[in-house]
Amino acid sequence: MKFTRIALFCFVMAIIALRNPANAQHTSSQSLDLKNVKTLQAEIQINAGTLKVTTQTAPKADSHFTYTKEIWKPQIKYNGEPGKGLLSIKQPEEKNTNMKDKDRNDWDIKLPQGVATTLNLRMGAGEGNVDLSRAKINRLVMEAGAGEFNVNLANTSVSDVQLNAGVGEVNLDLSGNRTTNLKATINGGIGSLNLVLPRKTGVRVKVNGLGSLDTDALKKQGGYYVNDAYGKTPQSVEITINGGLGNVALALRD
Template sequence: MRVNRTLLYFGIFLVAIGGVVVAADLGVVDEAILADALGLWPLAVMAVGLGLILRRTRASLSGGMLAAAVPGLLLGSAFAVVPGMPNLCLPADGVPDVARREGAFNQPASILVTVDCGSLDVVTGSGTFWRLDARAAGAELGPRIVAAANALSIESTREDGWLGIEPDDWDLRLPMGEIADLTLNMNAGRGDIDLAGTEIGRLSIGANASDVDIDASAAAVTDLTVGVNFGDLSILLPAGDIRAAFEVDAGHASVCLPDGVGLRLTSSAAAGAVTVGGVERSGDAWQSPDYASATYRAELDVNVDFGALEINPIGGCR
């Protein structure tokens, strides 16, 4: 009997993926070990290359099986680890302070914050000053901070990205009032963002393998851009005119609008769903009955691939 090697290799690839996911679900393999294994992704490239080299030799079968198994094992590790990355990247109690910085703005500022594995809590206060309290496993893992009178950049410094599993823990205080643009990137972790009292020209949020809650209900936001990849995001929008774009890939997002805000929605979904008040609205243009007469209007452009976005979900946003 002649074996179809293409189907054999594909079967090995799928078995490797499923085997790792099942092993992680049963607790046979610790997710932290799988997360470390993802750093060995070049082995998948090497395995495929070795399979090609051995293709016309007596070891072609073994090489092909190896080329199928190694990428499958790494992809299975990703499937097992990514949904739990927010929990893996929660800081432990008693993590020491590594940095405390503060400064002040003299005009509407551009602010960038990027967290690679960790937690971020953002609050606001009166005045023009900002303050960051950062904690990490070691001083060498403290954030990179670049500050000016009209700009602030705070970024994780770990060279291995979020695969290091040595979480950051940041508390950031921003001033109320006008902010030119604010970009918050969460890469594996949790974010609790309260923007009360701010007036933001452009707000950009990235939730990658992260769990992020944003309360902008007491803020003013003109333009909003949100990207969710293997993450979960919830946002309370303000009572005001707003333009927003949402991109959800293999994730979930909840969006809550206050009463009295008219909604115009343009949506598309590939293997995903977009709902308004529990009713699916995928793949069409739709507006609420009160859109034309509403005091404030929200225009949302939504694209969902292998995920879900809920607008005004039954039970509200968390």
């Protein structure tokens, strides 16, 4: 009888474990029709995990999320008025995200390529891959926490970039053809900042602060670093880097 009770107890506990796995995955998705939207202001905030942001030719904003804690389900808000949209995607505030080895918090967001967009990104710990190349981006404001963050703004119309780097590695691509002037301010953190700049558009970079600097692709002119095209093109790229305690590397690309 005692053995039967123990076996029954083990069977019940096994059923409970199957119904409530320690690392159960939750998913959610949403698609927003933006075909009548001319300008979009988007805010994306993830506390920890992986973030992937890309663009698509369809006039839609699509998002898909996978997470192991239901409390991490993103809060999505959208307000629209004629020709203008306001999109907010945020992870609920939590004092301690406490991601364990088997936890997942993966976000995959697609924005409309042809809509003039102002994007505000706040990324905590983890990995971010933001590919907005060839998109109609007006302004990017980004706060990067701890981890690796790759941002591709090549061949875009972006005219204003504000970036605060944290701990880890930030790779920012501003290369390609430009039809507008660009002003960028980058506050470096602890780690490395790798910046790719256009070769055929005039570039001038001001670097302040500590850390090491790799500028073989640019030459020093007064208190700035410039490329050969500086002062010879209709558009220009002006960048101020307030270096932290890491390494800053500047490279040129067509």
